[in-house]
Amino acid sequence: MSAVTASGVRRIADAFAGSDRRAALMPYLMAGFPTVEDSRRIGEACVAAGADLLELGVPYADPLADGPVIHAAATAALEGGATLPAVLDVARALASRAPLVLMCYANMVFAPGADAFVERLADAGACGVIVPDLPLEESAELRDACDARGLALVPLVAPTTTPQRLAAIGRAARGFLYTVSLVGTTGERDSVQESLAAAIARARASTEVPVAVGFGISTPEHARQAADAGADGVIVGTRLVRAAGEGDDAAAAVSSVVGELAAGLARAR
Amino acid sequence: MSVEAAEPPIEHRFGAYGGQFVPETLMPALAELEAAWVEARADERFQATLEGMLRDYGGRPTPLYLAERLSERVQRPVYLKREDLNHTGSHKLNNALGQALLARRMGKTRIIAETGAGQHGVATATVCALLGIECVVYMGVHDTVRQRPNVQRMELLGATVCSVDAGSKTLKEATSAAIRDWVANVQSTHYVIGSAVGPAPYPALVRDLQRVIGEEARAQLLERERRLPSRVVACVGGGSNAIGIFAPFIDERGVELIGVEAAGEGLQSGRHGAPLTVGGRPGILHGSRSAVMQDAEGQIMQAHSISAGLDYPGAGPQHAFLRDTGRARYVAVTDQEAVAAFRELSRLEGIIPALETAHALAWVLAQADGELDLVCLSGRGDKDLAEVLGGDHA
Ligand SMILES: Cc1ncc(COP(=O)(O)O)c(C=O)c1O
Numbered sequence: 001m002s003a004v005t006a007s008g009v010r011r012i013a014d015a016f017a018g019s020d021r022r023a024a025l026m027p028y029l030m031a032g033f034p035t036v037e038d039s040r041r042i043g044e045a046c047v048a049a050g051a052d053l054l055e056l057g058v059p060y061a062d063p064l065a066d067g068p069v070i071h072a073a074a075t076a077a078l079e080g081g082a083t084l085p086a087v088l089d090v091a092r093a094l095a096s097r098a099p100l101v102l103m104c105y106a107n108m109v110f111a112p113g114a115d116a117f118v119e120r121l122a123d124a125g126a127c128g129v130i131v132p133d134l135p136l137e138e139s140a141e142l143r144d145a146c147d148a149r150g151l152a153l154v155p156l157v158a159p160t161t162t163p164q165r166l167a168a169i170g171r172a173a174r175g176f177l178y179t180v181s182l183v184g185t186t187g188e189r190d191s192v193q194e195s196l197a198a199a200i201a202r203a204r205a206s207t208e209v210p211v212a213v214g215f216g217i218s219t220p221e222h223a224r225q226a227a228d229a230g231a232d233g234v235i236v237g238t239r240l241v242r243a244a245g246e247g248d249d250a251a252a253a254v255s256s257v258v259g260e261l262a263a264g265l266a267r268a269r
Numbered sequence: 270m271s272v273e274a275a276e277p278p279i280e281h282r283f284g285a286y287g288g289q290f291v292p293e294t295l296m297p298a299l300a301e302l303e304a305a306w307v308e309a310r311a312d313e314r315f316q317a318t319l320e321g322m323l324r325d326y327g328g329r330p331t332p333l334y335l336a337e338r339l340s341e342r343v344q345r346p347v348y349l350k351r352e353d354l355n356h357t358g359s360h361k362l363n364n365a366l367g368q369a370l371l372a373r374r375m376g377k378t379r380i381i382a383e384t385g386a387g388q389h390g391v392a393t394a395t396v397c398a399l400l401g402i403e404c405v406v407y408m409g410v411h412d413t414v415r416q417r418p419n420v421q422r423m424e425l426l427g428a429t430v431c432s433v434d435a436g437s438k439t440l441k442e443a444t445s446a447a448i449r450d451w452v453a454n455v456q457s458t459h460y461v462i463g464s465a466v467g468p469a470p471y472p473a474l475v476r477d478l479q480r481v482i483g484e485e486a487r488a489q490l491l492e493r494e495r496r497l498p499s500r501v502v503a504c505v506g507g508g509s510n511a512i513g514i515f516a517p518f519i520d521e522r523g524v525e526l527i528g529v530e531a532a533g534e535g536l537q538s539g540r541h542g543a544p545l546t547v548g549g550r551p552g553i554l555h556g557s558r559s560a561v562m563q564d565a566e567g568q569i570m571q572a573h574s575i576s577a578g579l580d581y582p583g584a585g586p587q588h589a590f591l592r593d594t595g596r597a598r599y600v601a602v603t604d605q606e607a608v609a610a611f612r613e614l615s616r617l618e619g620i621i622p623a624l625e626t627a628h629a630l631a632w633v634l635a636q637a638d639g640e641l642d643l644v645c646l647s648g649r650g651d652k653d654l655a656e657v658l659g660g661d662h663a
Contacts, residue, residue: 160456185449
């Protein structure tokens with residue numbers, strides 16, 4: 001275990017606390033999309049353009065929480081040969097630049113076994129993992145494995161989450177609490193939900209870790225609204241994955257969008 | 270750690286299998302569904318409504334038929350439980366009707382479903398027409414072609430058929446698309462899952478609703494033969510007709526339970542739909558842990574079967590449990606053998622079976638031993654004529 005990963009949870013906490021923006025900016029990128037090499041460059045460009053943390057998607061053929069853009073990117077990545085070792089190489093290259101959290105579906109976590117999977121994450125320098133189809137009731141084994149290595153198992157809460165569930169999830173949260181802003185799968189939306197401030201307040205009251213908002217955040221305006229609503233962090237996915245699929249220079253395309261998002265989250269001078 | 274400390278009133282797990290591997294957004298809906306079912310199950314008025322509709326609208330009880338020429342061919346009595354005579358032509362109506370009534374009871378205004386062969390889609394579209402509920406059915410593009418008559422039926426019944434163009438373009442993708450729709454519309458919508466798969470409480474709920482197949486068959490056989498069958502045989506896609514006919518026999522140790530999966534182009538070819546037969550490491554698909562076709566990294570593999578309803582890389586968690594405990598045995602039959610049985614039953618008995626069902630029949634036809642077989646004739650084969658007569662698959 002490297003010195004960096006021994007403190008994965010700590011690195012995430014420091015990134016939230018140390019962000020000089022109104023909310024920490026966490027771009028999501030799909031490993032292997034449009035190519036493995038491009039995704040590494042995109043990650044580097046994100047950090048250069050102002051990302052405080054990175055979320056790296058592991059391509060999966062049957063992503064139940066994802067809308068069409070990320071689903072298509074995952075399919076393309078798999079067709080392009082983005083195997084787990086290739087994904088972990090990208091993670092390793094990026095983890096030295098910014099705290100990195102993997103987004104990975106449950107079957108890939110349990111295929112080698114939770115312990116073996118977390119061992120590989122730790123070895124790649126990742127700070128934590130988000131498993132969108134692993135609700136609290138199924139998460140104990142993976143959380144124990146993560147805790148044993150100082151990695152964060154980051155849970156999600158949704159607008160439909162009941163108060164009792166929220167309390168239990170908030171207690172079990174490590175790293176940050178991923179607050180899904182809407183009822184639905186990932187994808188760009190025209191506006192953020194009016195109820196976002198209430199959702200963030202509810203999430204915050206349930207936990208001691210930072211509250212990050214994701215799903216549907218697509219523009220600098222949305223990012224600012226999320227910060228206004230009290231988010232400690234903002235996760236932007238589909239908008240960036242779309243940019244990665246457009247134009248010749250994927251890294252430049254993503255970098256320019258991340259730059260705009262970072263500007264949207266700048267503190268007033 | 271569990272949010273509810275009490276023992277769940279219907280099974281969440283079958284040994285190491287089952288569970289609830291879904292996005293958090295759906296977890297409250299699963300709890301709501303479970304609570305509604307626990308209540309409805311114990312509500313005499315709900316049960317009376319369901320039974321009345323299964324009888325007067327659906328045509329239950331379905332006959333138990335001693336297939337004499339088939340019996341002569343295999344040198345032992347073979348009884349066919351005639352689910353093909355259900356309204357809409359398969360066992361799928363039992364489940365669709367029960368779940369749609371439950372959805373109405375829960376105040377849901379929209380129903381979604383996935384379908385492979387189209388039989389579950391037709392059953393769901395039918396009950397939605399009857400109850401006046403909006404209905405959307407997801408179906409892989411490949412299946413909309415090979416099961417065209419069922420697409421036409423669904424549209425005639427007023428359902429919207431969404432063809433799914435991703436991945437395998439078959440049942441696996443249709444199910445994923447339905448789950449994504451449910452994630453986005455969970456407050457208004459009930460997802461009528463079509464087999465004994467999915468996150469808890471679905472595998473137990475679907476089994477409870479299909480159990481009527483086995484209950485009736487058992488009583489009918491006891492009356493006719495004054496004995497239990499030596500073997501109960503059913504095809505397994507996700508496993509709903511099989512678990513329905515198995516359920517009342519699980520505690521009868523003398524009755525052998527046989528589930529017949531799709532061997533497709535052969536188990537060695539890798540192009541099949543037989544995760545229970547092949548075995549291997551369990552996996553997570555569509556919300557539960559069970560037998561799954563997957564690669565070493567945990568990517569779900571594409572299944573293959575000539576029969577759209579068996580063309581699925583997973584199977585219900587209770588079947589995986591019954592297999593591991595030795596209580597049920599799972600075997601597989603190739604496309605070719607199924608097509609031969611499809612033709613043979615048509616000639617022998619004047620019954621054109623669904624290609625799914627033909628897998629169970631092929632296995633029965635191939636056995637030399639046995640005393641008395643009870644076979645679930647899960648559906649009729651009108652939908653398969655183009656595939657068998659016009660196709661180059663066989
Ligand atoms: C007639 C018939 N039998 C069997 C099946 C397979 O489903 P299950 O295994 O859930 O019974 C189907 C599915 O489409 C079907 O239409």
